[in-house]
């Protein structure tokens with residue numbers, strides 16, 4: 001699904017990604033895990049076409065990053081990208097107008113399921129509610145690749161599990177999910193694969209079942225690899 005060869009990214013003299021190689025399989029849920037400043041967001045920005053100035057080869061579904069890859073990739077942008085005065089139903093309309101693969105009915109059902117207030121503008125929603133709304137908009141696209149950069153930080157633990165279950169359900173429809181998070185404990189039972197990244201280098205890329213078998217838990221493996 002995602003093929004990355006010898007990818008490096010410099011910000012001035014600072015190296016954010018350093019010779020990254022990754023072959024990410026189709027229809028799997030992959031955690032992108034690493035400490036602050038490891039290069040996770042930089043990698044995601046390259047995959048979503050937001051960063052263009054890099055060295056190496058990156059392909060999604062055999063296409064170089066561009067219009068074709070953007071069509072099949074649903075990415076959760078940060079909150080600043082949203083019209084702050086829009087209410088939830090206006091957000092749905094915006095997505096419907098913008099993305100031909102947007103499933104409006106599914107989004108309506110998820111609005112109800114997550115009890116998103118319909119009368120408040122985006123800017124008046126709590127942090128966690130904003131995150132839920134953004135997530136459900138992203139998940140309502142019929143994309144082949146979903147990329148989430150730290151989607152769960154403001155969400156309470158019960159909703160977090162519900163959202164993770166929802167994300168995983170997408171994968172059963174043959175989508176690939178790349179999820180960057182610091183919440184290793186919360187996601188460890190939801191992931192098929194884990195990428196450990198540190199200082200711009202891939203430290204490990206393995207099946208979560210293998211890592212759990214070897215270290216007892218994904219969290220322990222994370223600590224061992226990234227200490």
Ligand SMILES: Nc1ncnc2c1ncn2[C@@H]1O[C@H](COP(=O)(O)OP(=O)(O)OP(=O)(O)O)[C@@H](O)[C@H]1O
Pocket residue numbers: 011014015016034035036037038039040041042043
């Ligand atoms: N626009 C930028 N200009 C200069 N340096 C940058 C820029 N963006 C990121 N960096 C640097 O590149 C490195 C990787 O940053 P990145 O945001 O990709 O890390 P991250 O793993 O997403 O971190 P976090 O978990 O804290 O979000 C860091 O050292 C960061 O300071």
